[in-house]
Amino acid sequence: MFTCRFVTGHSKRGGLPTDLDWAAVVDKSASTIFYMGSRTAGAITNRFFAEGMAGDTPVVFAANVGRADSWIYRTSIETLSEKALPYEGDGPVIVGIGLAFGECPTAAETPFRIDCRHQTPYHQDCRERTSNAS
Structure with missing residues (x-):
């Protein structure tokens, strides 16, 4: 059984929200979905890594979900924090982090x-x- 939480991926100013309780968000027993997180995906995963989340924790980056041009990238916190995402679009993006995303089957x-x-x-x-x- 997995617990999932939804968190905004950016503040009004465009960066990471400053009022997040990162210790609670980076709970190893739960998975987190950041919506509107395309520009902050690297910062989000860096923060998870800095808060002690294992480098091999699964990350799923999904753009244009439900659309004909949907795009999914599966990686880990460590890998994503080391390089930029290979996505250059401007569609809606969600970033999923946690063990639940290591078990995501494709269609x-x-x-x-x-x-x-x-x-x-x-x-x-x-x-x-x-x-x-x-």
Whole structure:
């Protein structure tokens, strides 16, 4: 069982929120999703690393979720804090950090039926798998 919390990825001034209780946010027993975190993803992961989160803690960076041009990047806190993200778009972004994200299957890896009404090139095998499952 995982606990998940949602936290804003930037303040009105554009940087990390200054009023976050980082000791509580960096709770190893929970996973955190930062919304609107594209510009601060590196700072967020650096802060998690500085607060003692293990370097191999999973991170998922997702842009344009639910859209035809969705983009997902899986890495770890240590890797992300060492380099810039290979994403240059300006779409909506969420950053997930924590053990729950180490167990995220892709649509192709999911063993149960998936609703494929929204088809994109990324979900091509989904249509084939669900038609065979019927």
